[in-house]
Amino acid sequence: MQSALQKGGSRSESRLLSVILILALCLTLAPVLRLFIEGVTDQGVPSLSLAKSVLAQGSTLNALKHSLITAGLGTLVSVVLGAAFAFLVALTDLRAKAALVFCLMIPMMIPPQITALSWTQIMGPSSVLLKTLGIAPPLGAPQPLYSPEGIILLLGIQHMSIIFLTLRAGLRAIPQEVVEAARISGARGFRTWWQVVMPLTLPSLAAGTAITFVTALGNFGIPAMLGIPAGYVTLPTLVYQKLAGMGTTVLAEVSVLAMLIGAVAIVGILLQRFFQGRQNVYLVGSTSRPLAIPLGSARLPVEILLWAVVFVILVLPMFGLLATSLVPAYGVPLRFDTMTFVSWGEVLFRQPVTARAFANSFSLALGAAVVLMIICLPLAWLMERHPTRLSRLFDSLLDLPYALPGVVLSIAMILLLIKLPFTDATLYGTIWIIFLAYLARFFAVMFRPVQASLKQLDPAMAEAAQSVGAGLFQRLRDVILPLSAPAAAAGAILVFLTAFNELTVSALLWSSGTETLGVVIFNLDDSGETAMASALAMTIVFVVMALMTLIQLFSRRFPKGVVPWQT
Amino acid sequence: MADINITSLGKVFAGTPALQDITTRFEDGEFIALLGPSGCGKTTLLRLLAGFDMPSSGTIRIGARDVATATNMVPPEERNIGFVFQSYALWPHMSVRRNVSYPLEIRKLTKPEIAAQTDAALAATGLTEYADRMPSDLSGGQRQRVALARCLVSAPDAVLLDEPLANLDVALRASMQAVFTDFHKRTGATMVYVTHDQAEAMAMADRIAVMNQGLIQQFDTPQTLYERPKNRFVAEFVGRGTVVPVKAVEQGENQLHAHVLGARIAVESEAQSQVSHVCLRPENLAISETGDLRAKVARVTYLGGKYLLETVSSCGTRLLAETRAKFDVGAQLGLTITTPWAFSED
Numbered sequence: 001m002q003s004a005l006q007k008g009g010s011r012s013e014s015r016l017l018s019v020i021l022i023l024a025l026c027l028t029l030a031p032v033l034r035l036f037i038e039g040v041t042d043q044g045v046p047s048l049s050l051a052k053s054v055l056a057q058g059s060t061l062n063a064l065k066h067s068l069i070t071a072g073l074g075t076l077v078s079v080v081l082g083a084a085f086a087f088l089v090a091l092t093d094l095r096a097k098a099a100l101v102f103c104l105m106i107p108m109m110i111p112p113q114i115t116a117l118s119w120t121q122i123m124g125p126s127s128v129l130l131k132t133l134g135i136a137p138p139l140g141a142p143q144p145l146y147s148p149e150g151i152i153l154l155l156g157i158q159h160m161s162i163i164f165l166t167l168r169a170g171l172r173a174i175p176q177e178v179v180e181a182a183r184i185s186g187a188r189g190f191r192t193w194w195q196v197v198m199p200l201t202l203p204s205l206a207a208g209t210a211i212t213f214v215t216a217l218g219n220f221g222i223p224a225m226l227g228i229p230a231g232y233v234t235l236p237t238l239v240y241q242k243l244a245g246m247g248t249t250v251l252a253e254v255s256v257l258a259m260l261i262g263a264v265a266i267v268g269i270l271l272q273r274f275f276q277g278r279q280n281v282y283l284v285g286s287t288s289r290p291l292a293i294p295l296g297s298a299r300l301p302v303e304i305l306l307w308a309v310v311f312v313i314l315v316l317p318m319f320g321l322l323a324t325s326l327v328p329a330y331g332v333p334l335r336f337d338t339m340t341f342v343s344w345g346e347v348l349f350r351q352p353v354t355a356r357a358f359a360n361s362f363s364l365a366l367g368a369a370v371v372l373m374i375i376c377l378p379l380a381w382l383m384e385r386h387p388t389r390l391s392r393l394f395d396s397l398l399d400l401p402y403a404l405p406g407v408v409l410s411i412a413m414i415l416l417l418i419k420l421p422f423t424d425a426t427l428y429g430t431i432w433i434i435f436l437a438y439l440a441r442f443f444a445v446m447f448r449p450v451q452a453s454l455k456q457l458d459p460a461m462a463e464a465a466q467s468v469g470a471g472l473f474q475r476l477r478d479v480i481l482p483l484s485a486p487a488a489a490a491g492a493i494l495v496f497l498t499a500f501n502e503l504t505v506s507a508l509l510w511s512s513g514t515e516t517l518g519v520v521i522f523n524l525d526d527s528g529e530t531a532m533a534s535a536l537a538m539t540i541v542f543v544v545m546a547l548m549t550l551i552q553l554f555s556r557r558f559p560k561g562v563v564p565w566q567t
Numbered sequence: 568m569a570d571i572n573i574t575s576l577g578k579v580f581a582g583t584p585a586l587q588d589i590t591t592r593f594e595d596g597e598f599i600a601l602l603g604p605s606g607c608g609k610t611t612l613l614r615l616l617a618g619f620d621m622p623s624s625g626t627i628r629i630g631a632r633d634v635a636t637a638t639n640m641v642p643p644e645e646r647n648i649g650f651v652f653q654s655y656a657l658w659p660h661m662s663v664r665r666n667v668s669y670p671l672e673i674r675k676l677t678k679p680e681i682a683a684q685t686d687a688a689l690a691a692t693g694l695t696e697y698a699d700r701m702p703s704d705l706s707g708g709q710r711q712r713v714a715l716a717r718c719l720v721s722a723p724d725a726v727l728l729d730e731p732l733a734n735l736d737v738a739l740r741a742s743m744q745a746v747f748t749d750f751h752k753r754t755g756a757t758m759v760y761v762t763h764d765q766a767e768a769m770a771m772a773d774r775i776a777v778m779n780q781g782l783i784q785q786f787d788t789p790q791t792l793y794e795r796p797k798n799r800f801v802a803e804f805v806g807r808g809t810v811v812p813v814k815a816v817e818q819g820e821n822q823l824h825a826h827v828l829g830a831r832i833a834v835e836s837e838a839q840s841q842v843s844h845v846c847l848r849p850e851n852l853a854i855s856e857t858g859d860l861r862a863k864v865a866r867v868t869y870l871g872g873k874y875l876l877e878t879v880s881s882c883g884t885r886l887l888a889e890t891r892a893k894f895d896v897g898a899q900l901g902l903t904i905t906t907p908w909a910f911s912e913d
Contacts, residue, residue, distance in 0.1 A: 011642070460656035463619055464714075466643040467650035468670035468721055478669070482660040 012472045017382035021391060024379055028401050028440045029394075031412035032262075038252065038415050039259040054256040063238040064260065070151045070223065070234060071216040077156020078212050081313075082163025083205065085306065089164075090171035091197065093292040094303060101168075102552060103310050108161035109544050111501035112221030113522050114321075114537040115158050120145050120225070121320030121534065128323040131333040146230040151223050155216045157313050162215060163208045170204025171197070179293070189293075203278040210272035211403070214265045218405020220504040221518070225525065235261045236407040236504070243508055248428070251414065258411035262404055269403050318541065325535035330528070343535040347524075354536060356513070357520040360431065364516065365499035368438040369492040372446035377488055380451045381480050385459070402444040406504030413437045413509065429511040437505045445498060446491040453487030454480075486557050497547050501540065569630030569724040569757060570595040571616065576625035578611050585611045587781040589625070593725075593759060598751050600772035601761045604804070608781040609761045613727050616759060617650050618643035630724055649718025649726040649756075653733050655710045657702040663713050664689070664698040670721040688720040691753070692746070708739045715750060725757040732767060744770055765805055769793075777801050795837070799912045802846040807875075807887050809847045813909060816842055825909055828882055830859035834909040842909035849875070849889040851907040858901030862886060864894045878902070 040046060054060055085104060089097055107115065122129050124143035130136035144150060174197065182196040220236040227237055239254045239261075295302055323334045325343050332338055347354050383391040401409050413436065417427040427433040461483060465475045481488075503518030510519045517540060524533035571593040578586040586608045593599050601609040614620045616627060618634065618641060627635040629648070634641040643650075657666050668685040676684070689695050692712040702710060711731060718726055728747075732740045748771055751758055762768050768775045769789040776786040777800075785797045796802035799810045813834075814826040825834045827845055836842045862878035865885070876888045878900070888902060 458654050458656060460652040460654050461658060463617075463643070464650065464652060464656035464658070464717075465669070466619070467617055467646075467648060467727075468717065469644045469647070469673045470669075471644055474673060479658055483658070 013382060014386055016378065016472065017386055017388075017391070020375060020379045020382065021394060024375060024398070024443070025394060027375075027436070028398055028443050031409060031416045031437075031440055032400060032404070034416045035255060035258060035262070035408065035412035038255040050252055051256045051259070054253050055260065059233070059238065060257065060260070063233050063235045063257075066148070066223075066227075066232060067217055067234040067236075067261070068264075070148060070155060070227075071213055071219075073152040074155030074159065074216045075209060075213045077152060078160040078163050078216070079205075079209055081156065081309070082160040082208070082212075083167055085160070085309075086164045086167035086171060087193070087197075088302060088306065090168045091193070091293050092295050092302075093299065094295070094306070095299075096303075100306065100310070102548070103314060104164055105161055105548070106314055106545070107158055109497060109501075109548055110541060111503055111518055111521075112154075112158050112219055113225055113503050113518060113525075114221075114501075114540060115154055115317070116145075116222045116225035117521065117525055117530075117533060117537050118317035118321040119150075119154055121324045121530075122317055126330065127320065128327050128330075128332070128334050129320045132323060132335070143229075145226050147226070148230075148232055150226045151232070151234075154222045154226065155219055158219065158222065159212045159215050162212045163205070166204050166208030166211070167201060170201045174200050192293075203275045207272045207275035210268045210275065214268035214272070214403060214405075217261065217265055217268070218407065218504065220406060220507060221522070224507075224522065236405060239407050239411065240507060248414070248418065251411075251418070255411055255415060258408045262408040265404050265408070269400075318538075321534045321538055321541070324531055325538050327531060330530045343531040344539075347532040347536045348539065351532070353515060354517075354520055354532075357515045357517045360514060361500050361502075361517040364431070364435055364438055365496045367435060368442055368499050369446070369495040371439060372443060372495055373450075373488050373492050376443070376447045376450050376491070377481065377484060378476055380447060380454050381462075381476070381484075384451070384454050385462075398447060399444045401440040402442065406441065406502075407508065409437060409441055410505050410508035413440070413505075428509075429514075431514040434506050434509045434514060434516070437509060438499050438502070441502075441505060442495045442499055445495050446488075449487045449491040449494070450484055453484045457483055486554065490551055490554070493547055493551055497544060501544065571725060571757060571759070572628040574626045574628075576612070576615065576627065577623050578608075578615060578620065579623045580611075584781050586615070586622075589783060591776065591783060591786060593757060596755045596757055598748075598758045598771060598773045599760065600768035600775045601759065601778060602765055602768045602775050602805075603763065603778035605763060607778040609763075609778050610729060611781075612778070613729055613759060613761050616725070617648055617727050618646050647721070647724050649721070649723035651711075651714050651718055651726065651728040651731045653730045655702075655714045655731075655734075657710055657713055657717075659702055661702075662698070663694060663700050663702065663705070666702065666713055667694075667716045667720050670717065674721065684720055688716040691719065691750075692716040707735050708743055711735065711743055712746065715746070719750065719754065723756065725759065728758065728760045730761055730763070732762075732764075740767070747771055777804060779804070795908055795910075796846055797910055799844060799910075802844075802908075802910070807849060809884065809886050810844050811847055811884060812844055813842055823909070827904065827907075828860050828880055828884060830904065832859060832904045833906050835906050836909040841911040843911045845907045845909045847886060847904065847907050849887050851905055852886060852888040853903045853905060854888060854890055854900050855903045856901050858903040860902055860904075862900060862902050864896050864898045864900065867894060867896060 039051060040048060085100075088094060089100060094100070120143060121127055123145055124130075125137045125139050125141045127136055145154070178200070179192060179196060182192045187195065218236065220240065223232070223234040223237050224240065227234060228241075233241070235257060239257050242250050242254050242257075324330070326339050326341070327334050328338060328340050328342055349355075383395065413433055414428055417433050417436065419426055427436070457480075462475050462479055465479045470478065501518060502516065503522060506516040506519050507522065510516060515523075517536070521533050521536055521540075524530075524536065573589055573591050576586060576589040577584065589612065601612060603609050611620065615622050615635065616629075621640055622635050624637070626633060626637070629646065632641070633639065634646055658669070661669065664685060667688050668681050671681040671684055686695070689698055692715055694709070694712055694716060697705060697709060702713065705713065714731070731747075732743055735743060744767065747758075747760075751771075760768070760772065772789060774786060774788055775792055777784045777792065779800050785792060785801045787795075792801060793806050796805060802808060802810050811827055816826075817824040817831075822833050823836055823842070824831055825842060825845060834842065834845055860880050862880045864876050865879050866877040868875045868877075870889075872891070874890050874893055876890060876894060878886050878888060880886055880902070886902065894900065
C-alpha cells in the first residue's frame with residue numbers, strides 16, 4: 001500500500017486496484033488452489049492414500065503412457081511442420097507471406113473436434129469425398145485415423161501454428177546484420193542457417209516446443225473423437241469417461257487424475273518459461289528490416305510446395321466436411337442430383353438442441369468477453385501504474401488457467417462450486433459453472449493484449465488528464481478506455497472466438513439444457529449423425545473465419561503484440 | 568496565481584535519494600527554471616509539485632494551501648496546476664478543440680462558457696484554424712501550443728513545464744521560447760520550467776535554480792549565476808570557463824588580489840579572504856604579448872565572426888579565450904587576466 005502510494009500519489013487508484021485484484025485472484029487462481037487441496041487430502045485430513053491408489057491403477061498408467069506418446073510425437077509433427085514454415089517465411093523472400101501466415105493460423109483457431117471430424121471425412125470407407133471421386137476403400141476397411149497414429153498426426157497439425165508463431169517471433173528478433181556479417185565472412189546458405197540462425201533461435205524453438213506439448217497433452221477433442229472409437233484412452237478422455245459414466249461420486253478419484261495431468265503440464269510450462277527467459281539475451285541490435293534471403297530459382301518450387309501443404313492440411317479436410325454436410329444420408333456419394341441442404345436446415349433451424357447450443361455458446365462467449373473486458377481494462381492499467389508484490393505475483397500466475405489443460409480447470413471448478421460455502425446451493429449443472437470456468441480460462445486471452453497496449457501507452461496521457469482535474473473514473477473513461485479500445489476489442493474478439501468453439505471445459509460441465517456448440521458436435525458425431533455434425537461444424541468454421549478476417553482487417557489499428565498471429 | 572513554498576523536501580527512490588532537503592520559495596508570477604544535468608532531480612522536483620509522486624519528507628505549499636505534508640497529500644487532480652509534458656501528452660483520440668476544452672468539461676462549466684473559454688485559449692495560442700484537426704495532423708510546434716492552450720484554459724495557479732522543447736528542432740525552439748515568454752507576460756502565471764539547456768533557461772527565466780545530485784546548488788537571476796557563481800559546479804555548468812585554484816590571497820584596501828597560475832591578479836568576490844578558486848571565462852582573458860602568462864594554442868573553433876581558442880598555459884591548465892584574429896594551432900601567445908570572479912569551495 002505504502003509503495004503504491006509513493007508511486008502514483010492517488011489513494012483511490014490503489015484502493016480500486018486491491019478490489020479488482022482480489023476479484024481476479026478469486027476468479028482465476030482459487031479453482032486451481034481448491035483442486036490442489038482436494039488432491040492431497042482425504043475427507044479433510046492431509047493424506048496421499050487416495051492419490052497413491054489411483055496412480056497405481058493400470059488404467060491410469062495406461063492413459064498416462066498414451067497421453068505422453070500422443071502428445072510427445074504430436075509435438076514432434078508440429079515442430080517439423082511449424083519450424084519448416086517459420087524458417088522459410090521469416091528468412092526468405094517468399095511472396096504472399098501475409099496470406100500464408102493467415103492460413104497457417106486457421107488450424108489453431110478451428111476447434112479440435114472439428115479438425116478431427118473433417119479429417120475423418122476425407123479418409124476411411126464411408127468418406128463422401130472419396131466415394132464421390134470413386135477411390136474409397138472397400139466397406140469394412142478400418143478408418144485409418146481411429147488409431148494412435150491418427151491422433152498424433154492431427155495433434156501435430158492442430159498445434160503447428162504455436163511452433164510457427166513462437167519461432168517466427170524469435171527469428172524476427174534476429175538483427176539482419178548478424179546474418180549479413182556471416183555472409184560477408186564467407187558463410188553460404190545452409191551454413192549460415194545452421195551456424196548462425198539456428199543457435200540464435202533455439203530458445204524460442206524450445207519454448208514453443210514446451211508449450212505445444214502442454215497444449216497437446218490437454219487436448220480433449222482429438223483423442224475423444226479418434227481414440228474412444230479405437231479404445232485408445234488418454235488422460236483427458238479417461239477423466240471424461242469416468243465422470244460421464246459415474247457422475248460426481250468419482251470426483252475425488254478424477255481430481256487425482258486432473259492433478260496428474262496438471263503436474264505434467266506444469267513441468268512443460270516451467271520449461272517454456274525457462275527458455276523464454278533465455279531468448280531475450282539476443283534481443284539487441286536493429287531489427288527494422290526483416291530478413292529476406294533470396295531463394296533464387298528455388299523460390300517458385302518452394303512456394304508451390306508450401307501452398308500444397310496448406311491445401312492438404314487445411315482445404316482438403318474442409319472439402320470433406322462440406323461434402324458430407326451436403327449429402328442426404330451418410331454414405332451416399334455426392335452428385336449434383338443428390339446434393340441437398342437438408343442437414344443444414346435440420347441442424348440450424350429445426351433441432352431444438354442445436355438452437356439451444358447456439359444460444360448458450362453465443363451468450364457464454366459474449367458474456368465472457370464483456371465481463372473480462374470490464375475487469376481487465378482497469379486492472380491492467382492499475383497494475384502497470386502501481387506494481388505491488390501481489391500484482392507481480394498475479395501477473396506471473398494468471399496464464400495458469402489458460403495454460404493448464406481444460407480438464408484440470410473443469411474438475412477444479414466442479415470441486416469449487418458443487419457446494420457453495422455456507423449454503424446448500426450448487427452451481428454444478430447450471431450454466432453459471434461454465435460461465436465462471438470460461439472467465440477463469442480466458443482471463444489471459446483478454447488480459448495480455450490489453451496489457452501489451454497499455455505498456456506502450458505514454459503514462460503522461462493519464463497524468464495530463466490528472467493535472468487538469470480529471471478524477472480516477474473520468475481518466476479511465478475519457479483517456480484509458482478510448483486509447484486501449486482497439487486492443488480491448490481484439491482481446492474481446494479472441495475471447496469470443498475461443499469460447500464460442502470451446503469443448504474441453506464444457507464437455508465435463510454441461511448438463512441437459514446447458515449444451516454448448518462443441519458438446520453438440522461431439523454428441524451428434526457420437527450418435528452417428530455425421531452429416532448434421534458436419535453441417536454444424538462448417539457453420540462454425542465460417543463464423544471463425546469471419547471473425548479472424550475482421551481482426552485481420554483492423555490489425556493495422558492495433559498496437560504491436562495485440563493480434564496473436566502478427567508478432 | 569500563487570506562490571510556491573517548499574520546506575525540507577526530500578524524495579527517495581528505492582533507497583537512492585533523488586532530492587535532498589530542498590527548502591526554497593518561488594514568488595507569485597515568477598518564471599523559474601530548474602536547470603541541471605540529467606539525473607540531478609529537477610524532474611523529480613517538478614513531479615512532486617504536480618503531485619504525480621509523493622514526497623518522502625518535507626512539505627509543499629501552493630498559495631494558501633498545503634498540498635503535500637507528512638500526513639496529507641492532495642492528489643494532482645485537486646491541485647489546480649497546469650502541466651506541459653515533454654511528449655506533449657495530447658490525447659490522440661480527441662480533436663484539438665476537445666483536448667483544450669476537456670479541463671473545462673471536468674469542471675462542469677456550461678456549454679456556452681466552455682465554448683467561449685476554449686475559443687479564447689485557441690486564439691491566444693494561434694490555433695483557431697486548427698481547432699478541428701486531430702493531434703496527429705499537427706507539427707511538433709503546433710502540438711506544443713495545443714498542450715499550452717490546454718493548461719492555460721483552466722486558469723491554473725501554477726504552470727509546470729517538463730523539458731517542453733526537447734523534442735523540437737533548433738529553429739522551432741527559438742520561436743517557441745518567444746511563445747512561452749509572451750504567455751508568461753500575458754497571464755502572469757507562476758511558471759516552473761525544467762530544462763537541461765542553459766541557453767533556454769537564461770533566455771526565459773526570471774530566476775534559475777541550478778541543481779545537482781538532488782540539491783539546489785544556486786538559485787539566482789541568470790546574470791548573477793553567470794557572473795557570480797557560488798561554487799565550482801555552477802561555474803563550470805553555466806557558461807564557458809575554467810575553474811582554477813587560488814594559491815594565495817592578499818586583502819588590499821579596496822581590492823582583493825589572488826595568486827593564480829603564477830600571476831598576481833585582481834579578483835572580485837563575496838567571500839573576501841576565504842576564496843579558494845577563480846572562474847576564468849573567455850571575457851576575463853585578453854590576448855597581449857605582455858600578458859600575465861604564456862600559453863600555446865591547442866585547438867581553434869570558428870564561432871562565426873570570432874574564434875574560440877583552446878589554449879594550454881605553461882603550467883598545463885586549459886584556458887578558453889575568444890578572439891577576432893585567427894591563430895594557428897601551436898602558436899604561442901600571452902594572456903592577461905582581468906578581474907575574474909573568485910569563490911570559496913571546500
